[in-house]
Amino acid sequence: MSMSGPSDQNTLVPGPPSIAFDTDQPDLPAAGQASERPEQPLLDALFRQRKLDALSHLTGGLAHDFNNILQGLLGSLQLAQRRLATGEADKAGRLIDASLAAGRRAAGLTHRLLAFAQRQSLDPKPVDVASLLRSMETTLRAAVGPDIVLNLEVATDLAPTLCDARQLESALLGMTANARDAMADGGTLTVALTQEILTEESAAEENLLPGAYTCLTVTDTGIGMTPDVSERAFDPFFTTKPIGQGTGLGLSMIYGYVKQSDGSIALRSGDGEGTRLRILLPQVMKLPQAIQGEGQIVASSGANPLVLVVDDDDMVRELVTQILADAGYRTIAAGDAIAAITVLRGGVMPDLLLTDVGLPGLNGRQLADAARELQPAQKVLFMTGYAANAVVGGGEALDHGMSILMKPFEVGELTAKVAEMLESRH
Known part of the structure; x- marks a missing residue:
């Protein structure tokens, strides 16, 4: 994927299409009302087919990824069982480690699915996103490599942003990796932070509440996307990468995280013109006071609770x-x-x-x-x-x-x- 500014040929995608998976409830006229258009039955059938296609794509992707994980998990455990039965305990250890790794992969997959479904557990707090971005600069430069120029543009005096800092870091790394992959021959990646004030009118366009928001944009000069690809960019398990090089959950996970954080995300891209991702997250008035010893775990002094x-x-x-x-x-x-x-x-x-x-x-x-x-x-x-x-x-x-x-x-x-x-x- 890649990111660039708008153009007449570019496609603006505010998020995944609103395709519900309830195939038993097609959108039909209210009782007693006739369809206003003669082609309405055809449109209803098309919409139902789109819902079925989306559900099929999701379940197919799930089955593929989980079957791969289960293959590694079950195979490793069965081999470990054989090694233990033949007294080769030293060889069983590696296989048990492989089983644990497979289990953690499954946990990561369900976490990403919950993120897409906006059902993950978040820890939203007032975050100094400008400081967070600066602290990630070394990591981001290492991620893009020497052939890509990384520009950080951070506005001054930004108010704290209400978000889960760890998930925001993950989203930034994911968007950076996508941009890098879209610039195989090098290019420029720009990560910018600004403030946007949404009025009643502009907030309605974003489907957000009026107020102050932190605007994070990630723009690259890569290969961009064709309209049909950009329309599906937020779909779960959709990827243009070769088999085995991507799960297709990256952008769908970021979309779910942003929406669950009461924000919005939009993608603008054109074939050969790069890609731009724009995220809005709500701001708050001040950062919380630091708590002495926060996060330290001390063993209970009670006897056998x-x-x-x-x-x-x-x-x-x-x-x-x-x-x-x-x-x-x-x-x-x-x-x-x-x-x-x-x-x-x-x-x-x-x-x-x-x-x-x-x-x-x-x-x-x-x-x-x-x-x-x-x-x-x-x-x-x-x-x-x-x-x-x-x-x-x-x-x-x-x-x-x-x-x-x-x-x-x-x-x-x-x-x-x-x-x-x-x-x-x-």
Whole structure:
């Protein structure tokens, strides 16, 4: 992909086409109304076909990528099993490492899919994006290589931007890599930061609220895109790169991140004329005060804290309880919210309630509320594969003494988060 300024031949793409995957609900005239155009049935059929094509493309891409991952995972584990059976434990270690790598690839794929679907867990905070961009300059120059000139244009006195800094860094690196690939013979990449004030009228055009926004533009002088490619640039699993050189999730992931951050993204490109990506993210008034010792995890001083583990998946529940037991915690396991509430009503007072969100019947948040009726200071750690709003709902923040751990998690992530929760004083 490549990026350049507008031209008459260029195509402006404000985001992925609005193609819903609900193929049972075609867009039809309201009851009692006749179609205003005689060609409406044909248009409805065409729209339905586009939805089916989009769904087919998405599921096909998913199946392809996950089958490759599963092949590596299952094959490595089966070979490791054989090595262990024949007493070749030293050779099994490499195969187990390969299995772990495959599992992490799968985790990364689901993360990118959640980003496209605007369901990933974000940590939006006021960020000094100008400082963030300057801190990435060395990394970006290394990414583009010696044949590409990198220009950073940063406006002065930019207000803080409300966003997830880590995901913004990932988006910048992804856009830089795409631009580099579009300039195989060298060129110029310009990354610019400015402020834009959206009025009622201009905000409506962007489908945003009026106010101040940080505008990030990434422009290159590469090969550009033809209109048919630019129209599909944000589609998941769409890529123009050779097989094996791209998943086709890069721009769709960035689109999902930007939209979930209450921003907008637009692409302008022309065949042979480069490409420009423009992102708007909302600004806030001031940066938060630094917190002393933030992020430091201290081992709990309590002796063998008790953790109530709730998950309806037998394998996950047993795995989590084993990990915690190995770390020195006492555990009680329950397969659903009702079983957990029965334990709590029996007089058990766990130091931490560790619960999945998507439980059958009462969900994890409802379980947490019930637990706090019995013990108001109950600390709760939610496990979920969805965004934080799956836990809080209605745009509310998590209550004090509650936190979220995203699935899939590493063993160290789980034990560190549990220790952090138990050490917390709120």
